[in-house]
Each structure stands twice: as C-alpha cells, then as structure tokens.
Amino acid sequence: MNWTENHPLFIRERKFMILKDKKEAEDCFNRLVELFNRFVESHKNIENLKTGLKLIVNWEEHLKLKYPEREFILILSSTIAGEDVAIRFNQDTLSREYMNAIRNRLRIYIIWxxxxxxxxxxxxxxxxxxxCDFLIELSKDDRKHINWNWARWEWMFFHPEFNRDLKNKIGLWYLADELVAIATYDHYFGEAFFATKQGFEEFEKDILEYAIATFSNEGGLGVAVNDKxxxxxxxxxxYHFVKHDQTExxxxLALENVSLEGTISEDITxxxxxxxxDLxxxxxxxxxxxxxxxPVPVDEVTMNKQKEMLSATHLNPFLHVVAENKDGEYVAYCGLWYSPKTDYVYVEPVCTVPEYRHKGLGQVVVMEALKRxxxxxxxxxxxxSxxxxxxxxxxxxxSHYMFYWHNS
Structure with missing residues (x-):
C-alpha cells in the first residue's frame, strides 16, 4: 500500500481501495490508530486489532442522521474472517449550488x-x-521549510515593501482551533509559500489551488521548493509548474563552538x-x-513605513547591532531575529554604507549580533544567501531551493 497516495484521512474524490493482504491490512490499521489517537484517547468502536479493520454499529446510517450536511464520510469495513479490508469513500449527492457554496470553506471528515x-x-x-507558532512548529518537525521560518514571516510582514492591502488574502486552514495549513504571498502577488503540518499533506492540493487562484499576477506564480x-x-x-532559474x-552556522570575536577601529562604536x-x-x-x-526621502508616508518596520512584534533591539562613527552616523548594521521557542537566529538584514565597505565592519556587526x-x-x-x-x-x-513557475 502506498500510504502517501492513498492516505485515508483527507478525501478529494470518490475512491475505492481493497487491501487483500492481511499483514498490509494490519499495518494500515496500526497507522490509522496512531493518527486517530491524536484526536481522541479511546473509542468504543476500536476492537479486534488482530483481524484488521472492523466498523461496528452501522455508522453510515448513524452519520446520515447526525451529520446531514457533511461533504464526505469515511466507511471502514471488513469480512468476518478479517482477510479482506475495504476502505470505501461515499460522497453524498449534493446540489451543485451547495457544493460551490462550501468549496474552499468547509470540509467535514469522519474517522470512525x-x-x-x-x-x-x-x-x-x-x-x-x-x-508565527505554526512556522516555528513546522521548522521543528522538518527543516525543509527553514527558508520560510517565523522570522522571515515577521521580517516580511513589517517590511516597508509588504503590500498590507492584500493581507486578508492570506489563507489559513484550521482543525478546530489548531492552524494546520497556510498559503501566503511574499511581499506582493507573484510569489507564494504554502505548507501543512505533518499528517495533513493530503490537503495540499486544495491549498495550492487556492494559492494559484489568489496570488498569481500577470507573470504567473512562483514557489520555492527545497531540492530534496x-x-x-x-x-x-x-499543476503544470515548470522549473525556473531563480533560486534561494x-x-x-553552528554557534556553540565558534569564535565570534571581531576587531574594530577606535573611531567606531x-x-x-x-x-x-533612531528612526x-x-x-x-x-x-x-x-x-x-x-536624496534620502523623509516624507510622512516613507517614515511611517520605517516606523512600521521598527514596530515588529518580536524585534529585540539587543540583537540589532549598528556601527556608529565618531560623527554619530550609523555606517553598518546587522539585524537578528530570535524566538526562545526556537534554537536558531535568522540573519536579516546586513549592510554597510559605500564609503565604509571593505573595512571589516560587516563582519564585526554580524559577529557581535551572533554573540548576543x-x-x-x-x-x-x-x-x-x-x-x-x-x-x-x-x-x-x-539547503538549496529552486523556483517553480506557473504561468497564468
């Protein structure tokens, strides 16, 4: 059984699958129990582990009465001998208007x-x-999405170039009060990121379709994907995305056993x-x-955007290090982003004014920030980088990421 392709938790269309091998059925059952126990500690209708999957008490009729507005129901059954296990997906006959009304808004999935x-x-x-917490949890489980960690989200969200007029288009998918999936654009439409928590991968198609429909611009939509x-x-x-030459x-850097000392000239603080x-x-x-x-723009709109950047929720001034010359001017800068819920810092941005480049100031501010x-x-x-x-x-x-592009 290919678990990835035939995951029983999330149903997109009518499917019928029969597991004829008893060991395969038992393996399937054990995986279902593992997933099921994430939501409930016990259930009176789980029994007879040795004979495979067995559904009791006419759940289909019960569910029709109790959940008349469901979109899909999952029916599990087995023969008395337990040699054959059928996983059947029955879809209600619903009006097209009703299906369209709830599309991308509500899914009701039933497991036992x-x-x-x-x-x-x-x-x-x-x-x-x-x-933020979703992205933190995501990077704990699998760092294939480390390019889209919580700090990149915060940096983007408060950045002057972030199009805040579009933020209500960011899509969130919830199971009860738990955020389990997200689709967002990157600063503005044309690039997107989407991800699910582990165990919810079968919902990715719906999320990707939402991203394509919502975040594409006249050039299409780009998504960065880990090479692995x-x-x-x-x-x-x-979905007809093609590889692009754009990369991330x-x-x-492991910080535990590395020297973070740097040398600065006497006229730099x-x-x-x-x-x-410091605005x-x-x-x-x-x-x-x-x-x-x-000339440097200092109009009200520009300065308000800069104020927005410095108002980032988790910005810790202690981790944002500047080099100041003897005239009191800032000439180099390194910003770090850190949450005690993680074990890493994210470096963004690092810069030096032109006349102070190639003097080691970039290294000095980075090392000082990392030490902090x-x-x-x-x-x-x-x-x-x-x-x-x-x-x-x-x-x-x-890690390395290639962009894949979908043309509108």
Whole structure:
C-alpha cells in the first residue's frame, strides 16, 4: 500500500481501495490508530486489532442522521474472517449550488465517527501569533521549510515593501482551533509559500489551488521548493509548474563552538538600535547602504513605513547591532531575529554604507549580533544567501531551493 497516495484521512474524490493482504491490512490499521489517537484517547468502536479493520454499529446510517450536511464520510469495513479490508469513500449527492457554496470553506471528515472540520479563514492581524507558532512548529518537525521560518514571516510582514492591502488574502486552514495549513504571498502577488503540518499533506492540493487562484499576477506564480522535496516538486508539476532559474540558498552556522570575536577601529562604536530615537539615523543609513540613488526621502508616508518596520512584534533591539562613527552616523548594521521557542537566529538584514565597505565592519556587526544571539540561547544561525562573505565567517551550506513557475 502506498500510504502517501492513498492516505485515508483527507478525501478529494470518490475512491475505492481493497487491501487483500492481511499483514498490509494490519499495518494500515496500526497507522490509522496512531493518527486517530491524536484526536481522541479511546473509542468504543476500536476492537479486534488482530483481524484488521472492523466498523461496528452501522455508522453510515448513524452519520446520515447526525451529520446531514457533511461533504464526505469515511466507511471502514471488513469480512468476518478479517482477510479482506475495504476502505470505501461515499460522497453524498449534493446540489451543485451547495457544493460551490462550501468549496474552499468547509470540509467535514469522519474517522470512525469522529468529525474533523477543516475550516478556511482569511487572515487578519488577530491570527499573526498563530502563524508565527505554526512556522516555528513546522521548522521543528522538518527543516525543509527553514527558508520560510517565523522570522522571515515577521521580517516580511513589517517590511516597508509588504503590500498590507492584500493581507486578508492570506489563507489559513484550521482543525478546530489548531492552524494546520497556510498559503501566503511574499511581499506582493507573484510569489507564494504554502505548507501543512505533518499528517495533513493530503490537503495540499486544495491549498495550492487556492494559492494559484489568489496570488498569481500577470507573470504567473512562483514557489520555492527545497531540492530534496520531491513530493512538492511532483505536486507542482502536476499543476503544470515548470522549473525556473531563480533560486534561494540557505547557509547555516553552528554557534556553540565558534569564535565570534571581531576587531574594530577606535573611531567606531558598536551599539544596539534605539527604536524610539533612531528612526531617521537608521533610515538614512539603510538608504545609502542599499545603494539607492538621490536624496534620502523623509516624507510622512516613507517614515511611517520605517516606523512600521521598527514596530515588529518580536524585534529585540539587543540583537540589532549598528556601527556608529565618531560623527554619530550609523555606517553598518546587522539585524537578528530570535524566538526562545526556537534554537536558531535568522540573519536579516546586513549592510554597510559605500564609503565604509571593505573595512571589516560587516563582519564585526554580524559577529557581535551572533554573540548576543548565542547569549540568549541560540545554537545556530540561518541566512538566505550564497555569498562568500557569510562563508568566510564560517557559514556552511544547509539547503538549496529552486523556483517553480506557473504561468497564468
């Protein structure tokens, strides 16, 4: 039995499957019990482990009465001898209008009579922390999504270029009060990220379809996928995504046994940013350091966006290190993002104004920030980059991501 392709938890269409091998049936049953126990501690209708799957007390008739508005029900049955196990998916005959009304809004899934409602919600600010926790949990289980960790989410969400007018289009899928899946754009439409918690992978098709329909722009939709994530690559290709030459690369540095000391000249002072008083100084430095042309804009709209960046929920000024020259100007900057719920820091951004480049200041602010991160409990650091600069500091290859593109 191919468990990935025939996972019984989430049903997208009518399916019929018969397991004729007794050992295969018992293996299937054990996996179902393992998943089932995530939702309930015991159930009176689980019995006779040795003979495979057995459904008792006419659940089909019971469910028709108790859950008349369900979309799908799952029926498990076996022969008396337990040699044959059938997993049957019965779909109600529902009107097209009703099916369209609940599409992408409500799914009701039943496992041995237990109802799981997968509910779609549009994002608003009240869900912000839940998204952070979802991404933290995701990176604990599997770091194939480390390129989209909670810190990247926060950096994006408060970034001046983030299109906040579209944020209610971010899709969230809930099982009761648990966030189990997400689809979001990256700063603006045209690129997207989607993921599910473990055990909810069969819902990925619905999420991907939502992302395509919602986040595509005139150029289509791009999604970055870990090179080792063959499952997601196959999923994207089934929806006619094609590989693109755009990439993302993740470097990692173990902080426990590395020297983070640096040397600075006498006319440079290291300090952390002062959120209340540094708005204009930091904005002036960032404008120059990212090679923008023309005078530094200080209009109300621009400065309000900078204030938004410094208001990021988990921004810790202690981890945002600047190099200040003798004239009181900021000339280099490293920002780190850390949550005590994780074991890593995320590096974003690092920059130096042009006239102070090639003097080692970038290395100094990064090392100082990493040293502070380590003092708070971080054991490693991640950065989205393939730059020799980070490799010279000891960062090593962690993972690589290719973009796959869907043309509208």
């Amino acid at each position: 009579g237990i109802v799981m409602k997968i509910v779609f919600r549009n994002f608003d600010d009240s869900y912000y922390e839940q998204v 994530d063959i499952h997601t690559v196959d999923l994207l290709r089934s 690369n993740i470097l990692e 290291l300090k952390n940013i002062d959120i209340k008083n 204009y100084k930091l904005h002036h430095m960032l404008w120059q350091a990212f090679d923008n042309e023309g 991160g380590r003092s708070l409990g971080a054991k490693k650091a991640y950065v989205i 393939d730059s020799h600069f980070y490799k010279s500091l000891g960062f090593q290859q962690h």
